[in-house]
Amino acid sequence: MGAARAEGGGEPLFLDxxxxxxxxxxxxxTTExxxxxxxxxxxxxxxxxxxxxxxxxxxxxxxxxxxxxxDQAFAHYFVGTAPGLELKKALEAWLATPIDPPQLSPEALEMMERYGLDELRRMFEERLREQTERHDGGNKWVGTGGTSPFGHGGQNPAGVRVGGSGGGRSAVQIAARRRFRDYRTDLVLDVRQLGLALRKLRRLGRDGAPAExxxxxxxxxxxxxxxxxxxxxxxxxxxxLKVLLLMDVGGSMDPFAHLVSRLFTAAHKATHFREFHAYYFHNCVYERVYEDARLSKGMLTVDLLRWLQPETRVIWVGDAHMAPYELTAEWGAIDYTHQNPNTGLEWLQRLARHFTHQAWLNPIERRFWRHPTIAMIGDVLPMHELTLEGLEDAVDALR
Amino acid sequence: MLENFTGTDDYIASVELQEAVNVALALERPLLIKGEPGTGKTLLAHAVAAQLGRQLYTWHVKSTSRAQDGLYVYDAVQRLHDSRFGDRDVGDIRQYIRFGGLGRAFLADAAGVVLIDEVDKADLEFPNDLLHELDRMSFEVAETGDQHVAKHRPLVVITSNNEKELPDAFLRRCVFHFIAFPEPDLMASIVKVHHPAVRQTLVEEAIARFYWLRGLPDLRKAPSTSELIDWIGALAKGGVDLETITDRVPYLGALLKKEQDLESLQRHMHRYKGRR
Structure with missing residues (x-):
């Protein structure tokens, strides 16, 4: 590890x-x-x-x-793959089926510990250039099994792992495995993260029994x-803070049902709200909102408006994806038995006028938001993506 | 001579975690530990103290904790009370000053380990209020004007459950490690530490079952390491044989704590049998 140990003044190490x-x-x-x-x-x-x-x-x-x-940047700098890109597809496919590693003698292991990172990196690049076909076993080429310092499933203790999953001894270069992909905020939402984001939703004040x-x-x-x-x-x-959660269920929301149920769990756990209410609707809110996802037990929307004060924060969750007439036509609700004399859009506007702070969370990616009903609802209610980042934005807007 | 933490007989630390502890020791920076519940965040401080032969000072943070509480608490109410009834000499303020975990570690004659547990439980501003004390390792008791400077800088281990985002200024000063959920290999060695006598085949089967359970798509609360250890203990004590673990999950209550999770397990059971 020559570079890391190089001492003395002059250029700070690894500035690039x-x-x-x-x-x-x-x-x-800079501090870090x-x-x-x-x-x-x-x-x-x-x-x-x-x-x-x-x-x-x-x-x-x-x-x-x-x-x-x-991990990606580390792999890029010390191994030479571009950040943001996966390892070369061909290389990955090639390494996808590891074979069982051979056992190495302690002497051989010790000998292999010697390789420094710079040396490894240079050799890795050289070999990738030289090599033109799949390779398993042996001790030089990049491939699976074998004792070359590159590839995976192998036995070199100082090796650079290339894709695949860890087998025998842990390779030094584990960055390429991207074990932490699941912790990225833009990809995953779990109950805890959602709850966390919702917890930021607070306004403190003193009331209740004098106990302090x-x-x-x-x-x-x-x-x-x-x-x-x-x-x-x-x-x-x-x-x-008082919070009202309104959720779209059924139909086009089915693929997101799991996500929404997690949001619901998280919100429900967030018992620190002064008041928390949750209601369901299908595609759009009309004259009723429902207490259960089967839409059997309901409450009149006008009663909801009478009951909840304007400062109640409203979080909408829905894909806003429906046939345009469900929003714009009288009697346009999707359920045949449901008869609505006022259009869905009118109801949304009425709710939007009543409450001072609200946010619509949409599980559909932003790039598809040109869809007519999404755009229409987006005009009435501020819309955010249902990702951790989107939720954080929404929470900021609701505070 | 630098102190070196490598994990103890009953606390297995990954290379990354060892390195994080050693960096924090060498640079005398606080070590911030995050991770899923049950991954051994709190135990780390105990293990470090045990291996390095240092005294451990703990400070369990609560939602009402203030930064100053860890340094000292001035018992004004007691003093008022005493002034009223004349029990003690109220002119001596020092007898009403009680030092907290961090304060005691600063005053100690040897370098210790301070555990600030669940820092995220307190108010959002809490970590920022500690910055100065952690940087300088000194504090002043405002009531007496006494200035206390740490004779030996302790290793400060701070755990967080990720309930609140911590302020950037605080993060910049810390060495950070996220304890990822152990992979099966590491899990096997962790289990071995706790149940050295349990048959290898039983442990393997139980671990396979455990990871399968954790992978179920709609689990509300995935079982953690400590729950696995309890479960294997129960299996071993109950004399459960291998086939039983494959066919059904005995002592399920040790692993799943939510009713919905038990229901979803029932829906998935046939698949596990199919897989084996």
């Missing part, structure tokens, strides 16, 4: 790696970079590539959301009492 990380969208600050360099200067990594990777990650990356980006000692008032009262102690109490701080 720093810029590559920034370019890849990782929010690495200096911490990383300080750790290197203390000789913390010695000659172990895996530890070098771990050290860089521990000092430079501060969220598991960014582990995947970091108010020191300032106590001092004040005691002073007025000529020093005779009089303890004053005040109510603790609570979230004053």
């Amino acid at each position: 790696f720093f810029f590559l990380l920034r370019q890849a969208g990782l929010p690495v600050s 970079w200096l911490t990383f360099v300080e750790a290197l200067a203390k000789g913390l990594v010695a000659a172990d590539l895996h530890r070098f990777y771990a050290l860089a990650r521990a000092t430079l990356v501060k969220s598991e959301k960014h582990y995947d980006l970091f 000692v108010d020191i300032d008032a106590t001092i004040d009262h005691t002073a007025r009492n000529a020093g005779d102690l009089e303890i004053a109490f005040r109510p603790p701080r609570h979230n004053k």
Whole structure:
């Protein structure tokens, strides 16, 4: 690991790696970079590539959301694949079926520990250039099995793993595995993340039973009492926000049912709201909203408007994807037995006028939002993508 | 001579985690640990203290915790009370100052390990209020004007369950590690630490079953490492044989804690049998 241990003043180490990380969208600050360099200067990594990777990650990356980006950038810098791109498709397919690794003698293992990262990287690139076909076993070419430092399923302890899953001993270059792909914010939404985003939705205020000692008032009262102690109490701080969740179920929302049920679980867990209500509708809200997803037990929308104050925050969840007449025509509701004298759009506008803060979360990707009904609803209610980022935006707008 | 953490007999740490601890030790920066519940975040501080032979100071953060509580608490109400009834000399403020976990670690005669557990439970601003103390490793007791400077900088381990985003300024100063859910190999060694006597075949089958369960698509609460360990303990004590684990899941209550999850398991059971 010549480069990492190179000491002395002059050029800071791996400065181009720093810029590559920034370019890849990782929010690495100068402070963090200096911490990383300080750790290197203390000789913390010695000659172990895996530890070098771990050290860089521990000092430079501060969220598991960014582990995947970091892995890609690391692989790009030290192995030479472009960030944002998967490994070359052909190479990946080639490595997809690993064969069982052979056993190596301790001497052979020790011999192989010697390879430095720079050396590995150079050799890897050279071999990729030289190599023209699939290769399994052996000790030189990139492939599966075998004892070459490149590829996967192999036995080289200092090797660079290329795609595939880990087999025998852990390879040093695990970045290419992208184990943290699932933690990316733009890809995955789970109950916890949703709940987390919803928790930001709060406005604190004091009310309820006085249960907290108010020191300032106590001092004040005691002073007025000529020093005779009089303890004053005040109510603790609570979230004053009331939240109404309106969810589209059935039909085109079925593929998202699981996502919506997770959102519902998360929202339901968020018991810190002053009030939390959830109702269902199918495609569009008309004169009724429903308490259950089978749409059997309902409540009149006008009653809802009478009952809930305008400052109640409304979160809509739906794909807004339907036939245009469901929005614009009288008697246009999708269920044949459902007869609505007012159009869906009128109902949406009525709700939009009543409540001061609302957000529509759409599980359909933004690039498809040119669809007529999505665009129409988007004009009435501010629409956000149902991703973690979209939800965070929505929460900001609702606060 | 740098101290080196490698994991202990009953705490298995990945290379990344070892490195994160060692970097934090060498650079004297706080170590922030995140991860799923049950991945051993809190136990890490105990393991580090045990291996390095350091004293452990714990501070469990609550939703009402203030940053200052970890340093010291000034018991004004007690003092007021004493002034009223004349029990003690109220002129001596120091007897009403009680030091918290962080404060005691600063005052200690040897470098310790401080565990600030579940930092995300407190108010959003809480971590920022600690920045100065963690940077300088010193604090002032405002009531007495006493300035306390750490004689030996302790290793500060901070855990977070990810319930709240932590402020950037705080993150910049920390060494960070996310404990990923263990892969089956690592899980096997973790189980071995806790149940050394249990038959290998039983452990393997139980782990396979466990990962299958975790992979079920509509689970509300996936079982964690500690639940697996309890479950294997129950299996071993109950003398359950291998076929039983394959056919059904005995002592299911140790793994799944939600009724909906039990129902969805029933729907998926036939597939597991098919797979084997």
